[in-house]
Amino acid sequence: MNFLQQLADVFKIFLDTFGVTVLVPIVIFILSVSIGVAAKKALRAAVFMAIGLTAFNIILGILWGQLDGVMVAISANVGKTFDVVDIGWPAAAAIVYSNSLGMLYFIIGLAFNLFLYFIKVTDTFQPTDIWNNYYFVVWGIMVQFLTGSFALALSACFFMNMFMLLVADFLAPALQEYYGYQGLTNTCNCTTNISILAGAIRWLFKKLNIRELHWEPTKIQDRLGFFGEPAMIGIIMGTVMGIIAYVNALNVLATWSKILNFALTLAAMLVIYPTVSGMFVKGLIPVSQAMNARMRSGKTKRKIFNIGIDPAVYFGETATLTSGLLLIPILVLTAVILPGNRTIPMADIPAMPFMAIGAVAVFKGNILNTVLTGTIWYSAVHYMVSDTAELFTQMALKAGTTLEAGQTFINSWCVAAQPPLYVIMKCFSADGSLRYVLITVCVAAYVLALWHFKTHRKQWFMFFGASEEYVDQYLNAATTKNA
Amino acid sequence: MAHSVHICVCCGGGIFTTTVVTEEIENLLKSKKIPYVISPHKITEIPNLTEADIIVATGKTSSTNKNGAPVLIGLPMFTGIGKEEFGQLLLDTIAKVSSD
Numbered sequence: 365m366n367f368l369q370q371l372a373d374v375f376k377i378f379l380d381t382f383g384v385t386v387l388v389p390i391v392i393f394i395l396s397v398s399i400g401v402a403a404k405k406a407l408r409a410a411v412f413m414a415i416g417l418t419a420f421n422i423i424l425g426i427l428w429g430q431l432d433g434v435m436v437a438i439s440a441n442v443g444k445t446f447d448v449v450d451i452g453w454p455a456a457a458a459i460v461y462s463n464s465l466g467m468l469y470f471i472i473g474l475a476f477n478l479f480l481y482f483i484k485v486t487d488t489f490q491p492t493d494i495w496n497n498y499y500f501v502v503w504g505i506m507v508q509f510l511t512g513s514f515a516l517a518l519s520a521c522f523f524m525n526m527f528m529l530l531v532a533d534f535l536a537p538a539l540q541e542y543y544g545y546q547g548l549t550n551t552c553n554c555t556t557n558i559s560i561l562a563g564a565i566r567w568l569f570k571k572l573n574i575r576e577l578h579w580e581p582t583k584i585q586d587r588l589g590f591f592g593e594p595a596m597i598g599i600i601m602g603t604v605m606g607i608i609a610y611v612n613a614l615n616v617l618a619t620w621s622k623i624l625n626f627a628l629t630l631a632a633m634l635v636i637y638p639t640v641s642g643m644f645v646k647g648l649i650p651v652s653q654a655m656n657a658r659m660r661s662g663k664t665k666r667k668i669f670n671i672g673i674d675p676a677v678y679f680g681e682t683a684t685l686t687s688g689l690l691l692i693p694i695l696v697l698t699a700v701i702l703p704g705n706r707t708i709p710m711a712d713i714p715a716m717p718f719m720a721i722g723a724v725a726v727f728k729g730n731i732l733n734t735v736l737t738g739t740i741w742y743s744a745v746h747y748m749v750s751d752t753a754e755l756f757t758q759m760a761l762k763a764g765t766t767l768e769a770g771q772t773f774i775n776s777w778c779v780a781a782q783p784p785l786y787v788i789m790k791c792f793s794a795d796g797s798l799r800y801v802l803i804t805v806c807v808a809a810y811v812l813a814l815w816h817f818k819t820h821r822k823q824w825f826m827f828f829g830a831s832e833e834y835v836d837q838y839l840n841a842a843t844t845k846n847a
Numbered sequence: 848m849a850h851s852v853h854i855c856v857c858c859g860g861g862i863f864t865t866t867v868v869t870e871e872i873e874n875l876l877k878s879k880k881i882p883y884v885i886s887p888h889k890i891t892e893i894p895n896l897t898e899a900d901i902i903v904a905t906g907k908t909s910s911t912n913k914n915g916a917p918v919l920i921g922l923p924m925f926t927g928i929g930k931e932e933f934g935q936l937l938l939d940t941i942a943k944v945s946s947d
Contacts, residue, residue, distance in 0.1 A: 454862060495863055543907065545922070592891040638861030638887045645866045653867070656927055677922055679859025680890035680908030714889065718859055 372514050375464040384462035384764050389414040391467050392647045401650040413647025419640045420458045425766050430629040432772050437609035445706055447772045448753040452711030454641035456776035460498035462763035465508060469501050469521055476522060486529040490551045491655040493672040495648050499553035500524035502779055503789040506755045510793035520792040524785055530814060531556045536670045537830035537838045538725040543678050551672030553782050559722030562737045563827045566726055579731045584686045592689050594714045598631025601713060633711055678721045683729035688717025691738045698743040706750035712778040719781060726829035745781040752780055851882035852941050855899040861889040864905035864925050871924040875934050881941060900944045
């Protein structure tokens with residue numbers, strides 16, 4: 365820990381001198397080259413990453429300024445305070461990887477993942493999907509802000525990483541059975557965590573003998589198709605929110621200029637993000653590919669193993685898309701209604717299908733159950749987004765985003781939508797000696813779950829939605845493959 | 848072939864898998880000296896992409912394009928399993944599209 369602390373201190377000096385835009389690509393370049401990526405390829409990737417980061421800081425400042433005014437106006441009209449602007453997961457990723465812990469975890473996390481995989485704590489090979497580490501590292505950084513301790517923050521990251529891998533192991537057969545991608549599992553918290561509640565609801569329905577109702581997804585998708593496009597989501601949601609914000613002055617022409625400009629800004633944000641983030645992501649691709657190639661070339665003797673993959677490959681499936689699109693108006697509505705909530709999903713609205721994936725796999729594509737689970741799970745999330753906004757805003761300011769501070773806060777609705785990680789963060793940053801009691805409870809719960817899983821795999825796989833036949837085949841294929 | 852083929856690569860967020868698959872396709876088309884235009888999109892845009900000659904989605908989808916551009920599933924380009932076969936399929940589709 366001491367050595368890591370010193371490493372973090374050195375990082376900080378470099379960070380303060382050069383700024384993140386220079387330091388992040390350098391770290392990525394060194395990491396890429398050290399795991400065997402050709403220098404030219406690594407350099408090109410690193411330069412693109414710097415460009416992406418620069419572009420992000422420019423557009424984010426502008427967009428925030430625009431979204432800000434509407435949130436304030438909505439607050440005044442609804443008689444509640446909405447002072448947390450949702451800036452979206454692509455921006456959150458850039459912010460997290462610009463933090464010294466975020467950067468360090470690239471290297472430490474990679475080693476840690478390999479270690480966990482080789483000592484068989486997990487069956488999931490995660491280094492192919494290190495990009496999605498930010499979903500839990502963000503909570504680690506919050507621990508650091510709250511406690512001031514780098515060691516605690518890093519321990520929290522390790523713990524959340526292990527938790528995420530355990531869920532990825534649980535969910536693997538259900539994902540493979542429903543989506544049909546053999547040998548893959550998902551290592552992104554934004555899609556897997558909801559499967560815990562989905563599994564519990566499925567279990568409850570069975571106990572109570574509630575018959576499952578089925579909705580035909582294709583018809584709904586045909587009807588929603590046009591509105592599901594990011595540009596259209598931006599225009600529609602932007603206009604609706606604009607009208608709520610300026611409802612008292614709709615007879616003034618200038619108001620409509622404000623509303624339509626806001627709608628276009630939101631649409632622009634949703635459409636521009638992929639291009640900018642795509643540049644940023646280029647920096648990480650060589651590492652991910654090098655690990656992927658190494659994994660495939662090596663003759664593995666593992667009985668069961670799954671490769672961690674980005675959830676984007678599950679996104680386009682019909683029930684997933686449809687559930688996600690149905691959740692959009694529901695969750696915007698719960699955000700406005702729920703007392704004490706300070707945020708409304710905006711830039712992360714198009715990410716809703718991602719957040720449905722874990723439940724879709726558990727319910728085998730049952731849209732009604734997925735939407736029900738999503739409504740419960742993600743309505744609770746509004747409060748977590750509100751509660752962590754101050755911390756997230758501090759992080760963004762440190763990462764070099766220039767903001768008109770004071771008026772509103774920012775957060776990413778999708779990144780903060782992780783109830784288990786929220787609880788873990790709270791335990792690791794609790795006051796005084798209570799902290800150590802809570803951490804011990806967390807670790808004990810994890811060890812117990814892991815031990816039970818290793819001895820009762822079949823039960824866990826079925827709890828997470830896989831059918832008995834599939835689990836048998838999954839476990840059998842594993843033994844014959846090895847024979 | 849005077850006209851370059853326009854390929855739209857789509858995934859959930861239009862970011863991670865799209866970027867990886869785009870790089871793979873670019874490498875392939877450069878090596879075959881096929882002129883191309885390639886752009887990142889989201890799966891939800893598939894029905895309304897008017898500029899596309901060919902659409903490559905990184906994961907399974909049942910979405911179709913209103914202008915009739917073929918939708919290929921490019922997951923092999925991401926995972927590396929069946930990459931050669933997918934490359935051939937893509938080249939065949941390009942040949943077919945540009946002869947129409």
